[in-house]
Amino acid sequence: MQDDEQVMSELQQGRLEMLAILFERHHVRLYNFFLRLCRDRSLSEDLVQEVFLRILKYRQTYRADSKFTAWMYRIGRNAHIDHVRAQRPETPIDEVWEQEPSPEPGPEHRLESDQQADLLARAMERLPLRKREVLLLSRFQELKYQEIAGMMACSVESVKVLVHRSLQELRRHYLDLQGGIS
Amino acid sequence: MNCPEAKNKLPDLLQNSLDAAESARLREHLQSCPACWQEWQELHETWSRLGLLPEEQPGPELRRDFYRMLEAERREAAAAGRRPWRERLLAWLPDLRRLQPAMQLAAAVLVVAVGFGAGLFIGRNDRAAAEKIERLSSEVGRLQQQTSLSLLSQPSATARLQGITLAAQNPEPGIELRRKLLMVLDGDPSVNVRLQAVDALYLYAGDPEVRAALSASLARQTAPQVQVALIDLLVAFREKQAASALKKLMADEKILPEVKQRARAGVDLIL
Numbered sequence: 027m028q029d030d031e032q033v034m035s036e037l038q039q040g041r042l043e044m045l046a047i048l049f050e051r052h053h054v055r056l057y058n059f060f061l062r063l064c065r066d067r068s069l070s071e072d073l074v075q076e077v078f079l080r081i082l083k084y085r086q087t088y089r090a091d092s093k094f095t096a097w098m099y100r101i102g103r104n105a106h107i108d109h110v111r112a113q114r115p116e117t118p119i120d121e122v123w124e125q126e127p128s129p130e131p132g133p134e135h136r137l138e139s140d141q142q143a144d145l146l147a148r149a150m151e152r153l154p155l156r157k158r159e160v161l162l163l164s165r166f167q168e169l170k171y172q173e174i175a176g177m178m179a180c181s182v183e184s185v186k187v188l189v190h191r192s193l194q195e196l197r198r199h200y201l202d203l204q205g206g207i208s
Numbered sequence: 209m210n211c212p213e214a215k216n217k218l219p220d221l222l223q224n225s226l227d228a229a230e231s232a233r234l235r236e237h238l239q240s241c242p243a244c245w246q247e248w249q250e251l252h253e254t255w256s257r258l259g260l261l262p263e264e265q266p267g268p269e270l271r272r273d274f275y276r277m278l279e280a281e282r283r284e285a286a287a288a289g290r291r292p293w294r295e296r297l298l299a300w301l302p303d304l305r306r307l308q309p310a311m312q313l314a315a316a317v318l319v320v321a322v323g324f325g326a327g328l329f330i331g332r333n334d335r336a337a338a339e340k341i342e343r344l345s346s347e348v349g350r351l352q353q354q355t356s357l358s359l360l361s362q363p364s365a366t367a368r369l370q371g372i373t374l375a376a377q378n379p380e381p382g383i384e385l386r387r388k389l390l391m392v393l394d395g396d397p398s399v400n401v402r403l404q405a406v407d408a409l410y411l412y413a414g415d416p417e418v419r420a421a422l423s424a425s426l427a428r429q430t431a432p433q434v435q436v437a438l439i440d441l442l443v444a445f446r447e448k449q450a451a452s453a454l455k456k457l458m459a460d461e462k463i464l465p466e467v468k469q470r471a472r473a474g475v476d477l478i479l
Contacts, residue, residue, distance in 0.1 A: 087404065140260075166258075190251065
C-alpha cells in the first residue's frame, strides 16, 4: 500500500483522483477533530470538505519530506480559524486563539452521548481554542509534540507546557460540572 | 531527577515518547515523590478520560459532496489541459469574487475583451490567430500580476495568502512581484503568509538576486517554521553563499536546537 506521502506526490503530478485515497483514509478522523472542536455536525462536514478542496488547491506547496497528516491538520486549523474569524471579523488573530468559546449551544444542538462523555465535551468547550486544539491533536491525531510545534509555530517545550496546563484546566472544568449536576 | 525535570517530562510519558532509560528515571522519581505522583495521576486520568469522547460517522452527504467536487475539479483540469491560456484565465477567475468592486469591474471588462477577442480571431488565418491569442494570454498574465500585487497589500492575511497563491500560478512573474514577495517574506506580521511566500519564491530559483535576498532574510526571521522553510529552500537551490548565513544561525543562542540541526544538515548538503 502506498503511504500518504507517496499518494500526495502522485497528486502533485496531476493525478487528481488520488485525492479520493486520502479522503477515504482520513475524513472520519478529520471530521471528529472538527466535531470535538466545535460540536457542530454540519459545520464539521463543511470544514472537512473545505480541507480537501484546499489540499487540491495548494497541493504544490506540500513538501515531500514532511508528514502528510501534520500538513493536513495545519490546513484544518486554518480552515477552522478562518471560519471563527468570519464570525468575529473584528477580532485580531492572536486573541482568537486565546478566546473563551461562545456560550454553550442549547440542548437541541447537543450531541447525544452518555452523561460522562457529555460532561467531558462540555468541559472541553470551556477551554480556549488553542488548548482544545493541542489536546485533540496530541491525543487523537497521532501527532507528536514536535509536529504540533511546527504547526503552531512554537517550541516543543511550549507545546508540552500547553498540554500540561490544558489537562489541568480541563480537569478543573470537568470536576466543576460534575459538582454542578450531582 | 528533580521535580521540575519530572513535571517537564510528564507530557512525554502520556505520549509514550520517552526512551526506556528516561522513562525508568521518571518513574523512579514518581514513586518517591507524592506531589509529582499526584500530579501525574491527575494528568493521566484526564488524558485517559478524553478517550470517552465518542467517535462519530459523518453523514452520507459528505462523501457524495466530496466526489462531486473531485469530479468537477478533474473535468476542469482536463478541459484546461487542452487550452493552456484558458487554464490560466479560468484558474484566476474565482479570485475575482474577492476583489474590490472597482477592480472587479476592470477585471471583468478585460475578461470579456479577451473572450470577445479570442472569438473574433478564431476562424481567421491560424497563425495570426495563434499570435493574437498569445498576446491576450500575456495580457492575462500581466493583469494576474497586478491582482497579486493588490491582494498582497491588503490588511487581511487571508487576502495576502490569496495574492501569493495567485502569484505562484503566474508562469512569467515580473520583477515587481518578485520584490513584493521578498518584502512580504521579510516584513509580513503573519507567519502563515511568510511561509507561503517562501513557497512562492521557489519560482525564482534561477535568479541570483533572489537567492542572495533569501540568504539575507534568514537572519531576520524569528519564527522557527519560517527559518526551517527558508533553510530548505536555500538547500534546494544549492545556494553556496547561504552557508555563512546558516553558520551564523547555528552560532546564535536564541535559535531553537531543531532549527540549528536543520541548518547544520543544510550546510553539509550545500558544501
